[in-house]
Amino acid sequence: MSPSIEHWEARIGRRVRLRDLHVLLTVAQSGSMARAAQRLALSQPAVSKAIADLEQTLGVRLLDRGPRGVEPTLYGSALVRRGLAVFDELRQGVDEIAFMADPTTGEVRIGCNESLSAALLPAVIARLSEQSPGVTVHVAQMSRPITVEIRELRERNVDLIIGRGVFSIPEDDLISEILFEEPLIVVASIRSPWARRRKVELAQLVREKWILYPRDEAPGVLVQQAFRDRGLELPRASVETMSFHLRDMLLTTGEYFTVIPACMMHVLNAKRPTVNSLPIDLGIQTRPVAIFTLKNRTLSPVAELFINCVRAAAQSIVS
DNA sequence: CGAGAAAGCCGAATTTATTG
DNA sequence: CAATAAATTCGGCTTTCTCG
Numbered sequence: 001m002s003p004s005i006e007h008w009e010a011r012i013g014r015r016v017r018l019r020d021l022h023v024l025l026t027v028a029q030s031g032s033m034a035r036a037a038q039r040l041a042l043s044q045p046a047v048s049k050a051i052a053d054l055e056q057t058l059g060v061r062l063l064d065r066g067p068r069g070v071e072p073t074l075y076g077s078a079l080v081r082r083g084l085a086v087f088d089e090l091r092q093g094v095d096e097i098a099f100m101a102d103p104t105t106g107e108v109r110i111g112c113n114e115s116l117s118a119a120l121l122p123a124v125i126a127r128l129s130e131q132s133p134g135v136t137v138h139v140a141q142m143s144r145p146i147t148v149e150i151r152e153l154r155e156r157n158v159d160l161i162i163g164r165g166v167f168s169i170p171e172d173d174l175i176s177e178i179l180f181e182e183p184l185i186v187v188a189s190i191r192s193p194w195a196r197r198r199k200v201e202l203a204q205l206v207r208e209k210w211i212l213y214p215r216d217e218a219p220g221v222l223v224q225q226a227f228r229d230r231g232l233e234l235p236r237a238s239v240e241t242m243s244f245h246l247r248d249m250l251l252t253t254g255e256y257f258t259v260i261p262a263c264m265m266h267v268l269n270a271k272r273p274t275v276n277s278l279p280i281d282l283g284i285q286t287r288p289v290a291i292f293t294l295k296n297r298t299l300s301p302v303a304e305l306f307i308n309c310v311r312a313a314a315q316s317i318v319s
Numbered sequence: 320c321g322a323g324a325a326a327g328c329c330g331a332a333t334t335t336a337t338t339g
Numbered sequence: 340c341a342a343t344a345a346a347t348t349c350g351g352c353t354t355t356c357t358c359g
Contacts, residue, residue: 034340046333048341065341 032069103301105134111161115244123313159303179314191254195276211258212237
């Protein structure tokens with residue numbers, strides 16, 4: 001720090017306080033120290049002292065004392081003018097805080113993958129906009145594994161992430177709140193003859209057309225496990241994709257089979273009945289759906305509100 | 320290591336009384 | 340009405356200790 005700044009801090013920055021300015025402003029407005037003292041709920045000497053201190057530190061006379069009150073000097077008027085600006089800025093600063101603390105306005109940034117966006121966000125946003133119509137929700141589409149996407153959270157690009165998985169101990173700067181767990185289910189178009197069967201074995205479907213997940217991605221590994229556990233060879237992938245939209249479109253043609261998390265069923269059948277789940281117990285669960293947040297970060301009120309809506313929406317989906 | 324609570328001390332602010 | 344003096348109260352800074 002340069003000597004002159006240090007000098008300024010010691011002399012002005014530390015000695016001239018908001019309180020002193022406030023007293024000066026009131027005196028200037030009242031035209032008398034005694035009246036100002038009354039309005040400030042102080043004693044007259046206290047006001048006199050505050051002005052004297054101010055004059056002492058600034059090295060100039062701020063008020064001309066007369067028998068019937070006081071009158072600001074040239075210097076006094078200047079400081080009063082600036083002082084008014086200071087308090088106006090202060091008021092604006094407080095207003096700004098009030099605005100930011102208001103959960104009915106503002107924005108929240110979230111990260112979410114395609115399928116969970118479709119399954120969860122419409123219900124969440126419906127609740128949110130009902131409570132706070134002024135809020136804007138920014139949704140960043142996440143296509144990579146949660147362990148990679150978590151970087152967006154650490155870099156503060158998003159307030160929270162909704163995804164599948166949980167964290168192990170090394171990631172202790174993060175909080176994962178589990179919303180629900182669910183099984184993986186096999187689905188086919190309602191037009192498929194298999195979709196009406198009361199009883200279907202996975203072994204019967206190995207030769208069918210399958211939409212699978214990339215084999216090294218999380219759901220793909222789980223599905224392979226399910227086949228292997230039954231001693232079955234893996235079905236050939238007609239299509240290999242993570243895309244939920246593509247699954248949706250292909251399933252409506254009636255030929256394909258795929259595996260989806262149970263909560264995605266109502267998305268596929270949202271507009272009209274499209275798919276049926278087949279009565280096959282794969283015996284595997286998806287990784288839990290969770291809200292991920294940064295442990296030592298204060299969330300904005302809007303983000304808190306959003307999370308409440310996510311919890312509520314998750315409840316209604318599960319039940 | 321940093322945050323929070325408790326204790327003690329110093330200085331500053333405030334009040335009453337008084338004077339110019 | 341403002342300034343000063345003296346007395347008293349009050350606030351805050353620092354130190355110390357504990358806890359996670």
